[in-house]
Amino acid sequence: MTSVVSLVEHAPARSFRLPDAVGRALAAEKILEEAWPDPYESGAWRLRAGSKVGAVALTVPAGEGVMVRITPKVPVARLLFLIGYSSDPRGWRDGSVALAEHSELLPALAHAVERQIDRALRQGLLQGYRTTEESSHVVRGRLREAQQIRRRFGISLPVEVTFDEFTTDIAENRLLSSAVDRLLRLPGVPGAVRARLMHQRSRLADITPLVPGQTPPGWRPTRLNARYLPALHLAEAVLRGSSTEHLPGGLRMDGFLFDMNGVYEDFVCKALREAMRTHGGRSALQAQDIHMDESDSIRLRPDFVWYGDSGMPVIVADAKYKARRNRGFPNEDLYQMLAYCTALGLPEGHLVYAKGNAPHTSHRVRHAGTVLHQHAIDLDQQPTELLAEIGALARNMLHGSAMSLQGGHPLGAP
Known part of the structure; x- marks a missing residue:
C-alpha cells in the first residue's frame, strides 16, 4: 500500500506519519526544505517543502511505500x-x-x-547520419589504423573501422x-x-x-x-x-523534481535577452570574468549582463524567485547587487523577484549614489501578458541606464 504526502511549495510545515527510513531519506536527500521527527507525536515527521516541486516515490523493502507530491504555487x-x-x-x-x-x-x-x-x-x-566505430569482419568506411595496430597486433581480421550510417x-x-x-x-x-x-x-x-x-x-x-x-x-x-x-537499507527512490529557483532564473534571463535583441548589443547569462577585487581573486557571476554596442556593460540584473523574509525583500540581495554594480562600474542594478512579498522599490546607496532597483514579476498571468511585462521591464532598464550614463539624457540624445 502506498500512502500519499501532499505538500505545497514553500507552505508551512505539516505533520505526517512516515516510516523512519523514509523520513531520514527525505532529510538526507534534501528533497524538502525541512524534515524532522515530530516531537509531539511518535512515528510522525514534520515536513516542509522548499523550492523543489514534483513527485517522489520512496519504497521500503517489504513495507509501505510513500508518494510525496509537491505542488507549485504557480499554475x-x-x-x-x-x-x-x-x-x-x-x-x-x-x-x-x-x-x-x-x-x-x-x-x-x-x-x-x-x-x-x-x-x-x-x-x-527522423533519419540522419550516425558515426559508428566497431570491430568488423567486413571493411566499410575508414580503417582506424592506430586502433588496429594497438588491439590486433598485426592480425588482419577483424578490422577496426569507422563509418557513417544513415539510420533512425x-x-x-x-x-x-x-x-x-x-x-x-x-x-x-x-x-x-x-x-x-x-x-x-x-x-x-x-x-x-x-x-x-x-x-x-x-x-x-x-x-x-x-x-x-x-x-x-x-x-x-x-x-x-x-x-x-537505491538508498541505504534497500530503500528505493524514484521521482521527478524541478527546482523553481532555477526555472525562474532561466526564464527571466532568457526573456530579458529576447527583449533586448532589438536594441543591439549583446547579453551574457551567468556572466564570466567579472571580479570584485583588483587582483581578480573574488569572482562574481551576475545572472544577466547587457553590453552595449561599445562592448561596455550597461545593465546588470539578478533573478530571485522567493524572498526569504516575511516582509519586504532580503537585504543580502541588495549587498550582492551593490557588489555587481561596483565591479562593473554601473550606476544602477536590478533585482527581479517573483511577485509576492513587496512591490517595486528603489534604494540610493549612501555616499556612493548607486541606485538598486527591486522589481516584482507576476507569474500568475497569461504567457503573452507575462512576456509583455518582461518587455516593459527591459525598456525601463534601458531607459534608466541611458539616463544615468548620459547625465540625465536618453542614450544617444544630445
Whole structure:
C-alpha cells in the first residue's frame, strides 16, 4: 500500500506519519526544505517543502511505500510555459498543448511530452547520419589504423573501422525514446496518458535508449529536425529532472523534481535577452570574468549582463524567485547587487523577484549614489501578458541606464 504526502511549495510545515527510513531519506536527500521527527507525536515527521516541486516515490523493502507530491504555487500550465520558453524562446509558444485536464505537475508534464512526441512523429521517424566505430569482419568506411595496430597486433581480421550510417537511431530519437521510458517508470502518470506513452514507445521500438546515468547525446537545431524541437526540449527537461536511486537499507527512490529557483532564473534571463535583441548589443547569462577585487581573486557571476554596442556593460540584473523574509525583500540581495554594480562600474542594478512579498522599490546607496532597483514579476498571468511585462521591464532598464550614463539624457540624445 502506498500512502500519499501532499505538500505545497514553500507552505508551512505539516505533520505526517512516515516510516523512519523514509523520513531520514527525505532529510538526507534534501528533497524538502525541512524534515524532522515530530516531537509531539511518535512515528510522525514534520515536513516542509522548499523550492523543489514534483513527485517522489520512496519504497521500503517489504513495507509501505510513500508518494510525496509537491505542488507549485504557480499554475502547472504556467510552470510548463516557463520551462519551455527557457529551452526555446522563439518556438515554444507555437508548440504548446492544452493542459486544463491535469492540475498536478507530473500528469501534466507526461501529457505534454506525449502530445509533442506524437506531433513530432506524425511524418515518421527522423533519419540522419550516425558515426559508428566497431570491430568488423567486413571493411566499410575508414580503417582506424592506430586502433588496429594497438588491439590486433598485426592480425588482419577483424578490422577496426569507422563509418557513417544513415539510420533512425540518432540522438534526437534516442532522447525521445529515453524520455518516454523515464515517464513510464515514474509513479503518478494517469492510465490514459500511460497508454498513449506506450503507443509512442512502440513507434520508437528500434531506437537505442540511454543507459541510466548516461549523458544525453548532443544535438543542434537544424532545418531537418525543426518539427522535433518542442518535443526535444521537453524530453531534455524530463531527463534532467528525473532520478532513480537505491538508498541505504534497500530503500528505493524514484521521482521527478524541478527546482523553481532555477526555472525562474532561466526564464527571466532568457526573456530579458529576447527583449533586448532589438536594441543591439549583446547579453551574457551567468556572466564570466567579472571580479570584485583588483587582483581578480573574488569572482562574481551576475545572472544577466547587457553590453552595449561599445562592448561596455550597461545593465546588470539578478533573478530571485522567493524572498526569504516575511516582509519586504532580503537585504543580502541588495549587498550582492551593490557588489555587481561596483565591479562593473554601473550606476544602477536590478533585482527581479517573483511577485509576492513587496512591490517595486528603489534604494540610493549612501555616499556612493548607486541606485538598486527591486522589481516584482507576476507569474500568475497569461504567457503573452507575462512576456509583455518582461518587455516593459527591459525598456525601463534601458531607459534608466541611458539616463544615468548620459547625465540625465536618453542614450544617444544630445
